[in-house]
Amino acid sequence: MKTIFCEFLDSQDKKGVIKLKPLGVAKNQVKKPTLPGWKDIVTEIVIDKKYALGLDGIEDYSHVIIVYWMDKENECHLKHHPQGREDIPYVGIFACRCPQRPNRIAMSTVTLLGRKNNVLKVKGLDIVSGTPILDIKPYTPQYDKVGKSKVPKWVNKLVF
Amino acid sequence: MKTIFCEFLDSQDKKGVIKLKPLGVAKNQVKKPTLPGWKDIVTEIVIDKKYALGLDGIEDYSHVIIVYWMDKENECHLKHHPQGREDIPYVGIFACRCPQRPNRIAMSTVTLLGRKNNVLKVKGLDIVSGTPILDIKPYTPQYDKVGKSKVPKWVNKLVF
Numbered sequence: 484m485k486t487i488f489c490e491f492l493d494s495q496d497k498k499g500v501i502k503l504k505p506l507g508v509a510k511n512q513v514k515k516p517t518l519p520g521w522k523d524i525v526t527e528i529v530i531d532k533k534y535a536l537g538l539d540g541i542e543d544y545s546h547v548i549i550v551y552w553m554d555k556e557n558e559c560h561l562k563h564h565p566q567g568r569e570d571i572p573y574v575g576i577f578a579c580r581c582p583q584r585p586n587r588i589a590m591s592t593v594t595l596l597g598r599k600n601n602v603l604k605v606k607g608l609d610i611v612s613g614t615p616i617l618d619i620k621p622y623t624p625q626y627d628k629v630g631k632s633k634v635p636k637w638v639n640k641l642v643f
Numbered sequence: 644m645k646t647i648f649c650e651f652l653d654s655q656d657k658k659g660v661i662k663l664k665p666l667g668v669a670k671n672q673v674k675k676p677t678l679p680g681w682k683d684i685v686t687e688i689v690i691d692k693k694y695a696l697g698l699d700g701i702e703d704y705s706h707v708i709i710v711y712w713m714d715k716e717n718e719c720h721l722k723h724h725p726q727g728r729e730d731i732p733y734v735g736i737f738a739c740r741c742p743q744r745p746n747r748i749a750m751s752t753v754t755l756l757g758r759k760n761n762v763l764k765v766k767g768l769d770i771v772s773g774t775p776i777l778d779i780k781p782y783t784p785q786y787d788k789v790g791k792s793k794v795p796k797w798v799n800k801l802v803f
Binding site: 484486487488489490491492493495499500501502503504505506534536537538539540541543544545546548550552554558559560561562563564572573574575576577578579580584585586587588590591592615617618619620621622623624625626627628629631632633634635638641643 | 644646647648649650651652653655659660661662663664665666694696697698699700701703704705706708710712714718719720721722723724732733734735736737738739740744745746747748750751752775777778779780781782783784785786787788789791792793794795798801803
């Protein structure tokens with residue numbers, strides 16, 4: 484079958500600035516960021532209808548990775564105590580998953596509940612309603628799975 | 644200890660367009676994209692010195708997720724045969740990990756070999772030298788690890 488082409492949503496200008504347009508938007512009952520308790524929240528990812536065909540085949544995966552831009556975050560940290568907790572070591576922003584990053588790009592691996600046309604239904608996404616979605620990727624063990632990994636001990640003290 | 648703040652590299656304009664500035668750049672021996680054989684390639688991720696402190700503590704992780712922008716990709720596909728192979732089903736771009744995406748954001752989970760000031764050394768990154776880096780996240784099983792996942796059978800026929 485022949486490749487169907489589409490328009491890029493992104494571009495780079497002469498100064499190296501990368502411009503992205505949202506692919507879609509998240510819809511759920513969450514109005515403001517909160518730390519724990521995302522596990523059972525169901526979110527609809529509504530993408531631009533022009534890109535709906537791009538979801539064909541995604542139903543065959545159990546998990547997807549939602550890439551989004553954290554538009555509600557308004558602090559940028561270089562170094563801090565993760566989750567604002569003094570009992571957790573003082574580390575750089577690239578040594579934790581906190582949202583106060585120089586580029587507010589986030590990615591969350593979640594359970595795919597279903598797809599209908601241009602809408603995905605997912606469970607466990609830590610996102611506020613209205614958040615712009617940049618990309619959707621299928622969770623693929625060959626790329627994403629790490630057998631044995633090491634993390635610092637303090638990570639296990641965080642709230643997830 | 645007190646939070647050290649820094650400047651955002653990103654912003655959103657009134658039309659909803661998200662603008663990102665690269666955090667750094669990838670340096671390795673790879674001049675053009677190629678499919679397999681990334682496993683043993685060593686890449687240096689050189690970040691802007693202003694953000695070097697943000698890496699403090701990353702040495703304690705075994706794996707990191709590099710988020711980058713695929714500036715060398717110049718086709719946008721809505722639906723295609725992944726890896727251009729007719730023996731693989733015809734699926735949407737969001738049902739595969741191919742680079743021809745509307746927003747050319749990529750993320751790769753790789754082994755962290757070491758860090759020196761503003762430079763990370765990683766192994767297995769599928770990236771061309773000169774690629775702009777957007778973010779660096781520590782691989783954190785609580786967020787990234789999926790116990791049992793399902794993927795379509797054709798995924799196992801791809802080249803990794």
